[in-house]
Amino acid sequence: xxxxxxxxxxxxxxxxxxxxxxxxxxxxxxxxxxxxxxxxxxxxxxxxxxxxxxxxxxxxxxxxxxxxxxxxxxxxxxxxxxxxxxxxxxxxxxxxxxxxxxxxxxxxxxxxxxxxxxxxxxxxxxxxxxxxxxxxxxxxxxxxxxxxxxxxxxxxxxxxx
Numbered sequence: 001x002x003x004x005x006x007x008x009x010x011x012x013x014x015x016x017x018x019x020x021x022x023x024x025x026x027x028x029x030x031x032x033x034x035x036x037x038x039x040x041x042x043x044x045x046x047x048x049x050x051x052x053x054x055x056x057x058x059x060x061x062x063x064x065x066x067x068x069x070x071x072x073x074x075x076x077x078x079x080x081x082x083x084x085x086x087x088x089x090x091x092x093x094x095x096x097x098x099x100x101x102x103x104x105x106x107x108x109x110x111x112x113x114x115x116x117x118x119x120x121x122x123x124x125x126x127x128x129x130x131x132x133x134x135x136x137x138x139x140x141x142x143x144x145x146x147x148x149x150x151x152x153x154x155x156x157x158x159x160x161x
Contacts, residue, residue: 001089002026004051005147007034007115009042010060010137015144016045018161019136024050026148034115035082035097036060043070046077053077056084058097058115089151106130110154120145122156129154136161
């Protein structure tokens, strides 16, 4: 299963549209968002995804009720509190926006996806994959990045937007 991974969109609608196009072109089956959508209006471009979206709230997601309403009420995707765990193709995956808990989570999950740092990271250790797609918004680093995750092979690659 090919999964799109995105984080820290921070209201950058142009970058979100580019990420959606990339994910649609790649034919991903699911998109995981590791937090910091920021405003509820980000639901509109993310609603153009051809895949289901599952996301968690980040530290800059202030109006969680309206975000949840715009995403879930309009069929864009589901939003959860941090952290959120799921199983795909027999692999345990957890999404967090808190980098300080990543190493502890990696002991219990096959894949740990995280955001917040705005710095991309792909690290494989002892059969576990740690993945930060970097920042889609590009506000801090000047780089707009997302990732593609191959769940079956536990491999990921960064993509620049």
